[in-house]
Amino acid sequence: MNFNRYINVFAILAAGVMAAACSARGDRTGVEYAPQMYHSVPYEGLVQVTDYEAGRWLTSTDEGAAExxxxxxxxxxxxNMREPVANTVRRGDYLPYRIPKDSIALAGRVLKNPLDSTESVVAEGKVLFSRYCQHCHGEQGLGDGLVGKVFKGVTPYNSRAVKDKPEGHIFHVITHGKGRMGSHASQVSVEDRWKIVRFVQTLQKQ
Incomplete structure (x- = not known):
């Protein structure tokens, strides 16, 4: 009887010692189960080093050397960083200015096309227009594309309301969208949008 009592007391004392040994104090994390799950070897995320040995380095901390x-x-x-998919448009890189979506008039006044209206730029803009815009706006920008015929109300580029809109206005609409037209910023890069603007300006003058 007394023997069992001593065993119980010893077990309680041992459990108390173990609990105290596992406790964390200050910078000590204490004893952890599967510490690799909580303290993995860190990788520098924003680097593109391909040589594993050349890319490994040590730094000293209060607790010693860290790798x-x-x-x-x-x-x-x-x-550490995977290469993006080919032809990916970087998210967050499509607004080279801080103009709110509803400030179209301001965009029309301040935004200027950095691309010249050369034949090559206009030709590339035409290809991009046929890829992203023609299904609604039509080949000649008359609002008679395959989708435009079904969803009426696509304004022709040569109409009185649109034919005099400046380049900044067109770029802003492509970027943010307007009315039933959604934003194309995630699909078309900044440079390609300006190429489309150059081609749309030729359709405005029909």
Missing amino acids: FYTSNPNNPHSM
Whole structure:
């Protein structure tokens, strides 16, 4: 009987010692189950180093030396950052100005096309127009595209309301959308939008 009592007391004391040993104090994390799940080896995310050994470096901390990696052999390209899909338009990179969506008039006054109206630029704009715009606006910008015929109300570019709109206005509408037209900023890069603007200006003068 007494023997069992001693065993119980010993077990309680042992459990208390173990609990105290696992407790965290200050910078000590204490004993953790599967610490790799909580404190993984860090990788420098915004680097493109492909040599694993060259990309490994040590730094000293209050707790000693820490190892970091600027190259990741687990990714197909051996880099921490994966290469984006070909022809990806960077999100957040489509607004080279801070003009609110409803400030179309302001955009028309201040935005200027950085591209010249050369034949090559207009030709590229025509190709892009046929890819992204023609289904609604029509080949000649008359609002008679395959979609435009079904969803009526696409204004012709040579109409009185549109034919004198400046280049900044057109760019702003492509970027933000207007009415039933949605934003094309996530699909068309900044440079390509300006090329489309050049071609649309030729349709305004029909």
